Structure formats: structure tokens, C-alpha cells
Amino acid sequence: MAKRLLPKPTDSELEILQILWENGSCTVKKVNEILNEKKETGYTTTLKMLQIMYEKNLVERNEDERSHIYSASVSQSDMQKILLDKLLETAFSGSAASLVMQALGNSIPSKDELKKIKELLNKIEREQK
């Protein structure tokens, strides 16, 4: 349960983590297939990436079968938090509010999303009192 020492993933690593989050545990073959929907990538390239990510503790693997099965060792939301905190610090001088404003400004949130956000804001306000 203890948070291991996790290096910040590179862009390519994040791409693979994304696949694992969306698809759950995967063999190298499957990761490679999904990866190839977006960009051509050799099988051994994907394999090597996963091996490196394994050494960095970014993924775990089950070696029971001949085809190892990889899974992300961090949840998507934990990683989101890590990356968001970093971006906050490096690009937004720590101002979460201005990050939120930017994000809201750039995208066009749906009615539903707006509602959820408002609810969260209300909850935060209530708890502040």
C-alpha cells in the first residue's frame, strides 16, 4: 500500500499506461495491437518499453504463463493527481484556480459536466464553513 518511488512517466510510457487503464491487464501482444491503432510500432519496441516500465515500477506483471501479463501499478486517478500537481507547480505557479479556469475556458463542458462541477463546488463551500 505504501507509495513506491515512482518516476514521472515519459509521454510514450503514459501512452502505454493509458492502454492498460482502459483495457485492464494485457499481454505485450495486446498492448502492441492497441498501440498500432494509433501509430505503427514494432512488437519488440513495445516489449522493451514494458520491460523498462517494469523495472521502473510503473507496471506490474504476472509471469505465470509464458506470455507475461502486464498491468498498471498506479491507478489512473493517482497518476492524474501526480501529473496535475506537477503541471500546477511548473506552469501555473501553484494556482489551482487559474488552472481550473483555463481548463473550463478551453473546453466546452456539457450540461451534465457543469452540473457535477457545480455540485462539487457547493460541497467544497459547505465544508469550508
Add this chain to the structure above:
Amino acid sequence: MAKRLLPKPTDSELEILQILWENGSCTVKKVNEILNEKKETGYTTTLKMLQIMYEKNLVERNEDERSHIYSASVSQSDMQKILLDKLLETAFSGSAASLVMQALGNSIPSKDELKKIKELLNKIEREQK
């Protein structure tokens, strides 16, 4: 006005951009001094970084004087937008709402900030109709 082809800055480059955004145009010497408040960095290291960033179009420079004067070639908010969009895509599967929720959840926005955010939400809602 046309958006130039800008590579995503590395962490070190972003650190320097941050200095330029906060302090306006600077000589290498000044950037290096400010940098050294946070971490020891050789003068020529800073110089080289700025030269590379110049080649990448991340900064502009005025060569009129012997000491060149560097400035960021992108505004902080433009860069924030670029980085936020990238994070959104790579780590949040494009869901701005969930990014906003995470950001709000992690930080504890001040009353003032909450107010501003709510105003923005209301404005978005109004415009949606």
C-alpha cells in the same frame, strides 16, 4: 500572430520560461542568478539552454547590445493552454470535467477563487443557451 511550430518544452526549459514570464526580458546573467536561487547552475549551462530554446523558437532575443536580452516567445497563458490540452489528452482521456474535478479536489481553493470559478461557470451556462 500565426502560431509558430512550438515543441513542447522540457521541464528545464519550462523552468526558464517561468523566470522570463515572471521577470520579463532578462539577460543570461539575470536568468542564471534567478535560477541559482533554486538550484546551482553554471553560467554556460544557462546560456546554452537559452541558445537551444532560441533555436526551438521558445524564446526570442534582442542582440542589439553585447549582452543579449531574452524573452519568452509564448505567453504564459498560451503555454498553459498547450500543456493543459496535452495533459487532458494523455492522462484524462480528454475529459476536461474530470480534470477540473481532480484539480478542485486536490487543492483547497480560497473563497475568492471559488467565487471566480462559479462566476465563470455561470457565464458558460448562460452562453450555452
Add this chain to the structure above:
DNA sequence: TCTATTATACGAAAGGTTTCGTAGAAGAAG
């Protein structure tokens, strides 16, 4: 003018990332 100081330019080392070729183990098919 000669010397010390302050700049820029450049090259290259050290380390990390990404890619892929090749070797060889494990398993399936004949």
C-alpha cells in the same frame, strides 16, 4: 596599449529515451 573582465559560441561528454535486430527458450503442429 595591455590586461582583466564579461560575453557568446561551440563541442563534446554523460545520461536518458526510443527503436529495433538478433538470439534463444518454450510450446504447438506435423
Add this chain to the structure above:
DNA sequence: CTTCTTCTACGAAACCTTTCGTATAATAGA
């Protein structure tokens, strides 16, 4: 058992980032 296929492991090339040493040009002061 032999051969074909499917894996993993490993090494190394190509490329990028970061750091700094050295060379050299411009300027200021004695």
C-alpha cells in the same frame, strides 16, 4: 523428434537533454 511459431531477453544504435570546459570576441580600466 523436428520444424514452425510465438514469446522473452538483451544489446546497441540513434536521438534528445543537460551539463560544462574551452576558445574567442568585445569592453573597460590601469
